[in-house]
Amino acid sequence: MGYALKETEYRYRAYTKNGKWEKGSLTTDKYISIHEGSNVFHYGQALFEGLKAYRTKTGEIQLFRPDLNFIRINEGLRRLVAPELPEDLFFDGILEVVKANIDDIPEYGKGQSLYIRPFVIGQGMNLGVKPSDEYLFSVFCAPVGTYFAGGLEALSFVTTDYDRASANGTGQVKVAGNYAASLYPRSLAKKAGYAGVIYLDPLTHSKIDEVGAANFFGITHDNILVTPVSSSILPSITKRSILYIAEHMLGMEVEERDCFIDNVDEFKEAGACGTAAIITPLKSITHKGKVTQFGDGKVGPTIKKLYDILVGIYYGDIEAPEGWIQKI
Ligand SMILES: Cc1ncc(COP(=O)(O)O)c(C=O)c1O
Numbered sequence: 001m002g003y004a005l006k007e008t009e010y011r012y013r014a015y016t017k018n019g020k021w022e023k024g025s026l027t028t029d030k031y032i033s034i035h036e037g038s039n040v041f042h043y044g045q046a047l048f049e050g051l052k053a054y055r056t057k058t059g060e061i062q063l064f065r066p067d068l069n070f071i072r073i074n075e076g077l078r079r080l081v082a083p084e085l086p087e088d089l090f091f092d093g094i095l096e097v098v099k100a101n102i103d104d105i106p107e108y109g110k111g112q113s114l115y116i117r118p119f120v121i122g123q124g125m126n127l128g129v130k131p132s133d134e135y136l137f138s139v140f141c142a143p144v145g146t147y148f149a150g151g152l153e154a155l156s157f158v159t160t161d162y163d164r165a166s167a168n169g170t171g172q173v174k175v176a177g178n179y180a181a182s183l184y185p186r187s188l189a190k191k192a193g194y195a196g197v198i199y200l201d202p203l204t205h206s207k208i209d210e211v212g213a214a215n216f217f218g219i220t221h222d223n224i225l226v227t228p229v230s231s232s233i234l235p236s237i238t239k240r241s242i243l244y245i246a247e248h249m250l251g252m253e254v255e256e257r258d259c260f261i262d263n264v265d266e267f268k269e270a271g272a273c274g275t276a277a278i279i280t281p282l283k284s285i286t287h288k289g290k291v292t293q294f295g296d297g298k299v300g301p302t303i304k305k306l307y308d309i310l311v312g313i314y315y316g317d318i319e320a321p322e323g324w325i326q327k328i
Pocket of ligand 1: 276
């Protein structure tokens with residue numbers, strides 16, 4: 001079952017009719033029966049999102065910035081020439097699923113949460129390479145712990161010659177094909193004993209793009225938080241939040257700019273960030289056989305501070321900037 005701690009009972013399904021989304025409903029059926037000619041099986045018209053529900057100390061349930069997942073899923077749907085989701089349908093799916101599976105939301109204090117997976121697929125008989133006529137929007141969820149084993153333990157990563165997405169391709173949206181393309185380089189890195197891969201920019205292979213399914217950030221020796229810009233990076237909601245926390249809550253300078261792999265020792269700390277990865281400190285990056293270790297190879301003080309604030313906000317222990325938390 002991988003990252004999931006268990007399966008939950010209820011999921012949400014909604015369908016299009018004549019190209020328009022109709023209201024969905026809950027079901028306990030975890031299997032989807034669709035036509036063998038469905039676009040999702042052949043041409044990869046599939047897109048997903050990932051967000052979490054957290055249980056606070058007082059037992060309340062809250063979502064972290066779900067409005068940004070809503071915006072991002074529609075950016076992806078536009079890229080896939082699939083019908084955009086109305087806001088009320090997206091939130092109906094999420095809220096129905098969280099409420100129906102509320103007993104499976106892990107208790108406060110264990111570092112666990114309920115991972116919510118909305119997705120859209122193109123379905124129906126379609127042998128030509130063109131957008132589907134019919135679509136499914138579904139949401140399911142599962143309680144989860146940490147994505148990279150070890151919590152705040154720093155992990156070693158290695159660069160890869162493979163790309164997860166091309167320079168003007170689909171890297172900026174969460175389409176399924178990006179993840180299919182990532183499985184082989186990931187497996188090579190795992191076999192070689194690394195926690196995962198560092199993707200470089202696909203055009204020049206000289207700049208850091210991403211850390212597996214997470215964004216990269218580094219802290220320079222003069223304490224500036226830097227995160228890369230590129231046309232093939234998924235714009236991470238966690239990264240956006242970390243930039244804000246660094247600038248407005250820790251008073252740090254922040255920069256979004258190129259991070260050259262040959263200059264990676266400009267960072268005294270480095271991290272991977274994402275809904276699943278939360279903040280995972282990088283112990284080292286190996287590039288063409290050269291190992292660059294960050295600091296003493298353990299979680300550094302700035303990353304620890306960022307982590308404590310971010311996780312404090314997730315679980316309601318620290319007051320969130322306005323609009324970040326949606327209570328259920
Ligand atoms: C490729 C990729 N990069 C980055 C992220 C992190 O994004 P977010 O912080 O919005 O979860 C994810 C996970 O969603 C991802 O799949």
